[in-house]
Amino acid sequence: MEELKKFYNLLYRFRFIVIAVPLITIIIAYFLVRNLADQYVSEGQIATGIVDETQILTNAADKQESSVVREFSNLIEIMKLEKIINLVSYQLIIHDLTAEKPFRDLSPKIKDLAEVDRRKILNSFRKKYANRETLNAFNPDDKQLVEILESMDYNSDFISENLTAERLENSDFISVRFVSENPDLSAFVVNTECGEFVSYYTAILKENQTKAVKFLSQRAKEKSDTLNKSVAALKQYKIKNRIINLVEQSRKMYELSAEYETRKQEAEKSIVALKGAIANIDRQFDPNQRRYFEASLEKVNQNLVQSKKELNAITEKYIQSGFDDEYMPKMDSLKEVINKQILVQSSKYIDNPMVQKQNLIAKKLNLQVEYDIARYSLATLKRELADMNSRFDKLVPHEAVIQSLERKIDIASREYLDVLEKYNSASLEASLSSRLRQVQVANPGIEQPSKKMLLIILSGIISFVFCLLIFFIIFYFDNKIGTPRELAQITEIPVLGKINRVNSASLALKEIWSNLNSNPEMQELKKQLRSARYEISREMLHKPNERKGQVLNITSMNDSEGKTLLVACIAYSYVVISKKVLLIDGNFDHPSITENSNSSFYIEDYLKSGNLGSSEFSAGIMVMGNRGEDKSLFEIADEETVKQRMDQLRNEFDIILVETPSLETLGKAKEWNLVADKVMGVFEANQALSQNKKQHINYLKALNGQFIGWVINKVSVDLGAKSSSSTNLLQ
Numbered sequence: 262m263e264e265l266k267k268f269y270n271l272l273y274r275f276r277f278i279v280i281a282v283p284l285i286t287i288i289i290a291y292f293l294v295r296n297l298a299d300q301y302v303s304e305g306q307i308a309t310g311i312v313d314e315t316q317i318l319t320n321a322a323d324k325q326e327s328s329v330v331r332e333f334s335n336l337i338e339i340m341k342l343e344k345i346i347n348l349v350s351y352q353l354i355i356h357d358l359t360a361e362k363p364f365r366d367l368s369p370k371i372k373d374l375a376e377v378d379r380r381k382i383l384n385s386f387r388k389k390y391a392n393r394e395t396l397n398a399f400n401p402d403d404k405q406l407v408e409i410l411e412s413m414d415y416n417s418d419f420i421s422e423n424l425t426a427e428r429l430e431n432s433d434f435i436s437v438r439f440v441s442e443n444p445d446l447s448a449f450v451v452n453t454e455c456g457e458f459v460s461y462y463t464a465i466l467k468e469n470q471t472k473a474v475k476f477l478s479q480r481a482k483e484k485s486d487t488l489n490k491s492v493a494a495l496k497q498y499k500i501k502n503r504i505i506n507l508v509e510q511s512r513k514m515y516e517l518s519a520e521y522e523t524r525k526q527e528a529e530k531s532i533v534a535l536k537g538a539i540a541n542i543d544r545q546f547d548p549n550q551r552r553y554f555e556a557s558l559e560k561v562n563q564n565l566v567q568s569k570k571e572l573n574a575i576t577e578k579y580i581q582s583g584f585d586d587e588y589m590p591k592m593d594s595l596k597e598v599i600n601k602q603i604l605v606q607s608s609k610y611i612d613n614p615m616v617q618k619q620n621l622i623a624k625k626l627n628l629q630v631e632y633d634i635a636r637y638s639l640a641t642l643k644r645e646l647a648d649m650n651s652r653f654d655k656l657v658p659h660e661a662v663i664q665s666l667e668r669k670i671d672i673a674s675r676e677y678l679d680v681l682e683k684y685n686s687a688s689l690e691a692s693l694s695s696r697l698r699q700v701q702v703a704n705p706g707i708e709q710p711s712k713k714m715l716l717i718i719l720s721g722i723i724s725f726v727f728c729l730l731i732f733f734i735i736f737y738f739d740n741k742i743g744t745p746r747e748l749a750q751i752t753e754i755p756v757l758g759k760i761n762r763v764n765s766a767s768l769a770l771k772e773i774w775s776n777l778n779s780n781p782e783m784q785e786l787k788k789q790l791r792s793a794r795y796e797i798s799r800e801m802l803h804k805p806n807e808r809k810g811q812v813l814n815i816t817s818m819n820d821s822e823g824k825t826l827l828v829a830c831i832a833y834s835y836v837v838i839s840k841k842v843l844l845i846d847g848n849f850d851h852p853s854i855t856e857n858s859n860s861s862f863y864i865e866d867y868l869k870s871g872n873l874g875s876s877e878f879s880a881g882i883m884v885m886g887n888r889g890e891d892k893s894l895f896e897i898a899d900e901e902t903v904k905q906r907m908d909q910l911r912n913e914f915d916i917i918l919v920e921t922p923s924l925e926t927l928g929k930a931k932e933w934n935l936v937a938d939k940v941m942g943v944f945e946a947n948q949a950l951s952q953n954k955k956q957h958i959n960y961l962k963a964l965n966g967q968f969i970g971w972v973i974n975k976v977s978v979d980l981g982a983k984s985s986s987s988t989n990l991l992q
Contacts, residue, residue, distance in 0.1 A: 301444040305437045307434065307458070308434055308698055337427070344393070349420055354415050370412040420439075444706050448705045459698060470690055470691040478684060491666065495667065525646060531631070536632060572592065572630075742973075754962065757971065760789050761975075762975045810910065810912065812910075814847075814934055815919065822944065831918065842882045844885070847921045861886075867885065868898040871906055894932040942961060944973050945973075946977065
């Protein structure tokens, strides 16, 4: 709150500047904007067909939003091309040179031209427009045309600054606006800009589509030729290697190999089982009986062996044919013949002593037949299986080559279809008319609300804010101390009071306390002196059994801080309350008290003699001056003597006030502090703390309670608070 009040006081001090600057700015702004022309705006709209589902074959919802935004941005940037803006400029200057009512009065540069030169200029612009050429300011032939456009303010900079183009929210339309001082001019620029843009974009679009169709047609033919060559290569390879269907052949051969393998395993199992069964039957016969039996069956056995050979031959053919069912009837017939021969063999010698074993013999014969069949079948199966594996191995290289050829065909086919699809799409797009068209023609616009008053008000507000900002910067970087609170906060030392700045020329101490002076300034000063006297007295309270008077040194950090006048005022304030006061001028460098009091009693004499003499009191105050020589206290008398003399004075006076030199004199001021009871500082308001002053403050803090605080002097009335100075303002 204190800072805010200080800032307010700063503004109040410079209130005339704060008020005058905005007023002057407003007056200047008024004269600057009063002749501004009125503004008219015209608007036209262009349909793009980018997101309009009624104009496109594909679904517009499939487009990504980023793609749509990019397309609109491209269209708007094309519309702002200097090539198109120049065409609009040509149309404007041609209109004003040929129309009975031009949009603007002809510039002096055109009026000064002869009729022949004017027609020449007109033809040059028409030629530029017909050839869609741009102007080059560095070209001598175009330089005059550029200057004429600039003189009429029809150049590209003027049009670009006042022309705006933007998409209407998320719609399919682009809004084109132009602002000028003439409603017809605004409408003409918008319509011309839209027409030139649509023509330019349509032309480059058709040109690009034609190039794309031609290029894709060539690419499609190349891809088609590549596909046909790959198909022909596959066809020739299959014919050359007698391959009808490699996949089907491989599958058949794999199935036959699997079946041969299964049959082979079954035959191997049968051979082992049959061989074991026959051996088991043979062990049950006596060798002699077997020879008899075999001799009697020799003829039957020969027939049986022949039948077995025939069965084996048929079985081999059956296996080689891939188990063709054609051989099954013959195999069944031969098996039936063999069974009959076995029955004949077993029933031929019924009366033989071995008839009881005829069943075993018959079974053995059957097993023997099956064993022979299985053994011959195994050999055939192994041979066929080996042949099948050999044929299968021969197909593997063909499979790799055919797969490679088919892969090439697949790639070529996809490339061809992709190019063909693009070709069909480009052909379709090229056959359609352009989707870009102007759907709303710009009409002469209405007058825009005037911005003159707004500009004037803004100028005043901005200048006022600028002033506040300048003063705030001054306030922020101003580190001067102007109030007791600031002094207490920064130095961390109590402030005993404040004294406002007064006119010392008209200051009379007796009149302050006589109640005859009705000057408010003097009345306020009296209040402040009373407050300071009270705070000083409270800090210098007597303790029981202590001597009567006390010595108070009044010092400052610099000279000319008002220390002399303040000492006199404080001394007189004690006289008013019937105190016996001694005022000592201890400032040998600047003996102001001595000069103002005309005292003839000097501190040098007293310190040497110790005799007060017959000195008189002036207004109740005894003044002890000095001769003003360049010396210090202890150079006049030693420290012990000085202390004894000061003790004598304490017994004679209620309070002894000593004006000491400033702390800049270093030892001169510090010697007085060694013989004083208390030290008080005088601080002049509105000064900053330098590094030397901070060292002086640290010295005062180190006096261990001897330093009682500050009295801030020469406080500006507009910065000081009207309230009384409170004690110990240390925050």
